Amino acid sequence: MTPFTPPGETREKVYRFVRRRILEELPPTVREVQEAFRFRAVQTAREHLERLVAEGRLVKTHGKSRGYRLPQEPGTLFVPLLGRVQAGGLRAAIEECEGYLPVQSRGSEELFGLRVQGESMTGAGILPGDIVIVRQQGESASGDIVVALVGDEATIKRLRLRGNGIELHPENPAFTPILPRGDECTILGKVVEVRRYLEG
């Protein structure tokens, strides 16, 4: 009755099907897998899926619909792209963002994108119009490129720690370093990625 299928062959196809569905639209339901492969029993689809979970090729949330996911999801997160950030208004700027950017990430990070204004970092290959991806973190290390709120506008500079104080260094000889006093500067986060879209 049962036509013989080499071990693992169907499962491989099931894996590719599920993977494709997860990446391109929505994780399939068990019955959607069943129908895609014309299994006559739901259980057959379920067995393949549970097997893939046992093998570590998929992970799932028990009992929830469309609960199958990829183990280390390419970790694509959509982060808000901000036009400009003004004093104190990071939260507000995120609410009113221009759009969203896909970013690879481990998921639990708080990221945002920011459009670059000015030429103070051209020496580091960061040009006006570029987009920087910023991870929100209060403290950063000396040498990191950071986004800081100085006065009432956000700027991008290289951070230098000097004793108890901090310095914000441009990377362009035409600009001079900023030496803020403690209370007039907030570090919004560290630049983890730079992007430049050459069209559109």
Place this chain on the structure above:
Amino acid sequence: MTPFTPPGETREKVYRFVRRRILEELPPTVREVQEAFRFRAVQTAREHLERLVAEGRLVKTHGKSRGYRLPQEPGTLFVPLLGRVQAGGLRAAIEECEGYLPVQSRGSEELFGLRVQGESMTGAGILPGDIVIVRQQGESASGDIVVALVGDEATIKRLRLRGNGIELHPENPAFTPILPRGDECTILGKVVEVRRYLEG
């Protein structure tokens, strides 16, 4: 009994919640929306959702679980990241890629990522170690930054059309332009995006 909520305010929050969920993990179920906003009736969540559909801000598949989607999904594509490309081997290089990158795209394009080697384009803010996203297209316009196969290695240069011939210009005074004869140079495609990962 009912605390008064300004018209549309809750709906706005519901929209943002749903959008975030769709982009970052999985579309929520109606009851997940209900719980997120602590509505005491499922119907309240459903009314907001159906309203958003009526307004065209969401679309849905009737009867299916987690059926709410965004109208014009950002279209995220995963493109292969190549380490290096050698003569004739673009197809082969794509097969043996180092990994995949999420890229926003209209879908029908043939894209690949390429790691930058050398300093010939530092003047355009393209540094060694950066990744360029390339759209495969035989012909490009003068002024485009392109990836060309000259000899047996791929290089990134700015394209200049001069009469019938082409010139490949570096963007760094320490390098000299390449003036290839027609048959010793293939344009693999145009650089549409530049990325730099500052950690990991």
Place this chain on the structure above:
DNA sequence: GTGTATGCCAGACTTTTGTCTGGTATACAA
């Protein structure tokens, strides 16, 4: 043979989830 594993099926149960009917309270305009 026996035992074990895989691949598949039949049918049912249970939970989750989508859907629906009818209701209350507030605000606003005719």
Place this chain on the structure above:
DNA sequence: TTGTATACCAGACAAAAGTCTGGCATACAC
């Protein structure tokens, strides 16, 4: 006043989707 709209709630029903028990057939090792 009446009517209409929004925002919300209560409780239910029905479909979708996850889960489970038991079974059969083939293959392979002991």
